[in-house]
Amino acid sequence: MDSNTAAFFRVEGTLTSRSTVMAAGWLAANSQELTHRFTRLGAVALSAPFAFAGDPTLATRMAWLGLRGMSEDRLIVLGEEYWATYLKDALLPVGLDLLQRAKRDGRRIVLISDNLHEVVAPLAEQVNADHVFCNRMELRNNVATGRLREPVISRIGGSRLRDFADERGLDLHASCGYGASSSDSMMLSAVGMPCAVHPDRGLRRIARDLDWPVVEA
C-alpha cells in the first residue's frame, strides 16, 4: 500500500476486550509440565503490583518473564489457540467498524499491542493489518529466555511512535489513532486525528479536556 497515512489501533480495549495479562496467564497455565504451570502463573501474578504502582513497562516485562523456558513451538501453537478460542470471540464490533472505515479511507492499518507477537499475529492476519507493533520474546535455541526484545511495548510514547512512523514513511499528522485506556493518551496525542473508543475514566477525562471524539461501544 502506498498511502502515507495510517490508522493506529491499540488492540487491547479497542479491538478486543481481553487484556494482555490474561494471555500471559493463559499461556503460563498451559505449560508442558504441571509444575511449570504453577511457577509461571506465580510470575505472571507478580506483575500485578507493578501495574497498579504505575510502571506498566516493568509490569509487562514481569508478566512475560513467566514464560521463560517455553518453546517457540508452544508459543506459536498456543498463540493460535488463544486467538481462536478467546480473542476471536472477544473482538469488539465498534473497533472492527472503525478499522474497516480506515481501510476504506486508504489508510495503512497499524496494530499496537503489548501482547506477544505469537498472540497478535493471527489477529493481524484476520484483519489484514499492514504493520504490527507488539512485543517479541527473545529466543535462544528456539526456547524463550523470558526477556522481551527491545523496544518493549507497554505505554507507547510519542517519540517511539514518531520513530516507527519515520521508518515507514508515515505522516503522523494526517494519521488517526484509536485507544481505550488512559495509558494510550500519549500515543493518541502524537497523531493528527485521535479518537477514544469506549474509554476508561482517565482517557474519557483527557478526551473531554482535549476535545477528542469519543466513540462508545
Add this chain to the structure above:
Amino acid sequence: MDSLSGRHLLVTGVTGFLGKVWLAMVLDKLPGIARISVIVRPRNRRDSALERFEKIIDTSPVFRPLREKHGAGLANYLGQRLEVLSGDVEKRWCGLDTETVERLTRSVDVMIHCAGITDFQPDPIRALGVNVIGGNHAADIAVRCQAKLVHISTCFVAGNVSGEVAETVTPGVAPNGRRFSVSAEIRALQMACRSGEAAKKVKTRVEIGKQRALDLGFPNIYTYTKGLAEHALAARQDLDLVIVRPSIVECARNYPMPGWNEGANTAGPLAWLITSSFRRLPTNGHHAFDIIPVDDVARGMTLVVAAALDDRAEPIYQLASSSCNPLPLGRTVELTGLAMRRWTRKGGGDTWQKMVLKQLDPVPVAQDDQGFFAAPKMGGWMGTLRRKLTDFDRAEHLPPAVDELIGDAVERAVTDLKEKVTHQHHQFRRIEHMLELYRPFIHDNDYRFRTDNIGALAIGVRGDWAYEVSGIDWRHYWVDIEYPGLRKWCMPLLEGEKIEMDPPSSPPFRLHSDFVERAASK
C-alpha cells in the same frame, strides 16, 4: 527426469506403503516412461495378482490424484504403461516363469526392489525369505536383464550405534564390528528356527531371531534381515547395485495428499501412546528422531533411479533428516501434545480426550526416572488388582447382612471393574512391549545419517521432483500434517478399527492393457 523417458522399469513391492506412493507419483508425473512392470503377489486363491492390483488402483487413496486426473480414461492410460506380473519374491526368479523372465531380459533398463517385511519383530523365517532371499532373487533377475538394481533398504541397518552414519557398507562386517558370513548366518538362523520348539512356535523363533540380531549389533529382526540383504547384495560381483536407505518413513507432505499414511508405522504407535492416558515417554529428548515424509522418499528414489540410468549414481543413498534438518525427540513429544490440542479443538476426540488429556501434555522422561507412572509399574499394579478382584468371593468377603442387602450389586460392580482393570492391564503390557520395541530408536541410539549423496543429486532439481528435506518446517509438518494424518490413517488400526478406503467404481475397474496377461496372472 528425461533419463526415465522411454525406459522400462521392473518393480517389486508396489503394494506396500512406499511402493504405492512412488508408483502413483511416477505414473502421475512422468507419463513418458515406456513401461513399468510390477511384480505382485496374489493375495489368496480368490484374488489373483492382477485383481489385487486392480482393487488397489480402484480403492486406495494413493491413486486418487490419478483417478481424478484421468477419470474414465485411467484404465487406458495405465494400460499403456503398466504390466502386472504375478510373482513372489520368496521364489526363484521372483516366481516369474522362464518365458516372462526371458521376455523381460530384452527390455528392462532398471529393477527397483521395494518389497520387504517392515515389522520390527516378524517371524524370522518369513523375514529371511522376503528381505534377504527375496533380495537375491531380485538381483538374479537384474543380472539376467543386465539392468541395474535399485534396492530399497533402511538407514537403520547401521545397527545399535550413535553418531554419524556414513553412506557405506562393508560386506561381512556387522554393526558391532564382528565379521560374519551372510550365507552361514542364514543357514544358522534357518536351522535354529526349524528345530525343537522353534519349529512349532513363532514366539520362540522371534526370540531366536532377536538374539541373533543383537549378537551382530542390530536392534531387531527387521534391521537384521535388511542388513543381511545389503551385505549379500554388496558382495555380489555380478550385480550393478544402488542402495537407497530411507529412515523412518512417515506421512506424506503433499502426495497423494497431505497426511497420507498406511499401516501402523513407527510414529503412529508412538503418537497414539503419548496421547493416550500414558503421558510419560521414556526417551532421550536430545536425540534426533529421524523421520522423512513418504513422498520425499519417493522423490529421492526417483532421482536415484534417474541417476542409475545415467550411470552417475553413487553406491548408497541415505534419505534421512537427522543430519540436514534434525528433529529432536523432545520436540517431537511436545509437538505431539500440541497437535493433539489442535485436533481436539477442531472437533476430534471424545470427552475424556477433550476435557482431560488435552490439558495434560506428554513429557519425555529418562528411562530410569519414570517414577510413579512407569508402564511396567502401572501394569504390575493393574495385574495385582485384577488378581484381587478375581479372588473376590462375596460369601467370604461380605458379612452376611451386607451380602443379603447389596451383595448382588457389589458382585456386579466387581465384575465390571475387573473387566476394566483387565483391559487396562493389557494396555499397559502392550505399552511396555511397544516401548521395548522402540527403545533403540527413541532412547538408546542417536543417529545422524549422512545424506551428502542425495544432497548432491538434488542440486538444481525444481518442481515435482525437488527433494527438500532440509527445508521441512517440522512444527507445521507435525501439527498440521503428521498428527492429523496418523489420526486418520493409522491410529484407527491401533484401536482395532478399519481404515476407510475409497468406494470401488462401478463397473469394477479393469486395466485395459496390451501387457496384461490375465490367464498368466492366475
